């Protein structure tokens with residue numbers, strides 16, 4: 001039996017816990033600073049509630065850190081030092097400096113799984129696009145457009161408005177797309193960005209980042225909490241022999257044009273896939289799918305976008 005203890009019994013904690021409960025030989029429990037949240041988590045998903053983080057450590061084999069993002073580092077380091085496998089929600093931390101103690105703790109016990117919730121890698125549309133790009137089906141990638149967002153997260157989650165807790169849109173939302181770009185198209189060498197909230201550090205935010213890739217391709221990533229529609233995401237990847245596009249608000253399938261003509265409709269729940277991969281890594285059945293270093297690399301691009309939006313200058317990586 002693998003016992004997974006959740007720190008943070010909020011929205012995402014419950015999503016992950018429900019998926020874990022679909023797997024054989026896995027149980028879940030939660031500690032939350034609001035004890036009523038841990039208790040309702042337990043009754044909702046069929047797990048336990050813990051009165052303290054120490055109790056969680058004592059009764060868990062693995063820890064999922066699903067608190068507001070400014071708290072990820074301390075909990076992840078404590079869990080690793082206690083000898084637990086760790087899943088850290090994205091963004092791994094709010095800055096690469098904050099992630100250093102996690103890297104130190106993880107590298108001192110390499111047999112522990114330490115992974116970051118870059119869940120886009122399990123979204124079927126993104127996975128299919130990744131595979132087609134990697135197979136050379138769009139030719140030489142040139143123009144890469146990604147966007148993500150909706151309104152400011154609400155319903156008891158006011159901490160998102162305080163960028164010292166959430167990081168603002170580049171760190172909170174853009175980090176998904178930055179991870180995908182690094183994974184699929186390779187290194188980023190330069191970032192120029194603008195955002196509404198980078199200087200104020202609070203409230204609603206909208207950001208646009210232009211990235212130069214080492215390959216010469218140009219990417220632009222739009223991240224927003226200022227869109228009145230339901231949350232949405234989209235991409236358009238253009239290369240020398242084809243183009244892939246998808247928009248969650250209008251299309252159920254990835255549309256391919258040029259050499260990669262057609263519609264692609266893969267299916268599976270990305271959050272279930274992510275939890276299956278975490279458990280498979282703990283059981284030694286598969287390598288860690290998203291390493292701590294991957295999470296930090298995506299964060300570094302997000303951090304560069306924030307730096308550029310604050311200073312007005314380009315940031316070289």
Ligand SMILES: NC(=O)c1ccc[n+]([C@@H]2O[C@H](COP(=O)([O-])OP(=O)(O)OC[C@H]3O[C@@H](n4cnc5c(N)ncnc54)[C@H](O)[C@@H]3O)[C@@H](O)[C@H]2O)c1
Nearest residue numbers: 008009010011012013032033034037066067069089090157
């Ligand atoms: N992968 C995704 O698509 C995705 C989507 C949304 C949020 N997230 C990430 O998930 C994390 C949690 O977001 P959420 O939407 O679940 O937020 P949430 O506000 O719904 O849940 C956070 C929980 O943490 C608890 N908490 C606060 N301080 C704590 C402390 N000191 N110790 C223990 N618990 C504490 C809160 O009481 C709350 O129950 C964030 O890092 C966020 O960026 C990821």
